[in-house]
Amino acid sequence: MDTVYIETSIMSHATAKPSSHPATAVLQEQAKRWWDEQSPRYEVVTSQFVIDEASRGDLVAVSRRLALLKDLPVLSANPDAESVADHLLARSLMPPTARLDALHVASAALAGVQYLLTQNCTHIANAHVLPRVYRLLDELGLSGLLICTPVEFLGGPKDVT
Incomplete structure (x- = not known):
């Protein structure tokens, strides 16, 4: 069974009260549909970085996010995550302010998961930098990770007429 690393944006969107912003x-x-329809097909994991990030903010929202995370296996901390994140930042693949995003990529790659699921297309699933991220991971001997969004699993609208 393939493994999916769940990044914080997925938890945040899946548990947030409905937005009026289209x-x-x-x-x-998309996050809710992925969780309901796709998560049973995979071994879904997370990291302490996600738990820490999901624990910040409004207490009601924190409670909902942590409830969704509570049964997920947490990847063991890898001492090499900082180094891999440093490489991502040093090559300007992510800005210094996105260190936590770099740590998500590093943690998933080092754990050997097949997919990093995110809706952060600014720093993580950014088509402009993904080829270079994959090239760097390959150079570091960490190839095999696919960074993707829920819609890539869902394929399209649920009810197409």
Whole structure:
């Protein structure tokens, strides 16, 4: 069974109260659909970075996020994650302010998971930098990770007429 690393944006969108902003509402629906329809098909894991990030903010929202995370296996901390993240930042694949995003990529790659699921297309699933991220991971002997969004698993609208 393939393994999917769940990044914080997935938990945030899947558990948030419905947004009135159309683009955000679409992301929320995609995250919820992925969780309901796709997560049973995979071994879903997370990291302490996600738990820490999901634990910040409004207490009601924190409670919902942590409830969704509570039964997921947490990847063991890997001492090499900092080094891999440093490489991502040093090559300007992510800005210094996105160190946590780099740590998500590093943790997933080092754990050998097949997919990193995210809706963070600014720093993680960014088509402009993904080829270079994959090239760097390959150079580091960490090839095999696919960074993707829920819609890539879902294929399209649920009810196509």
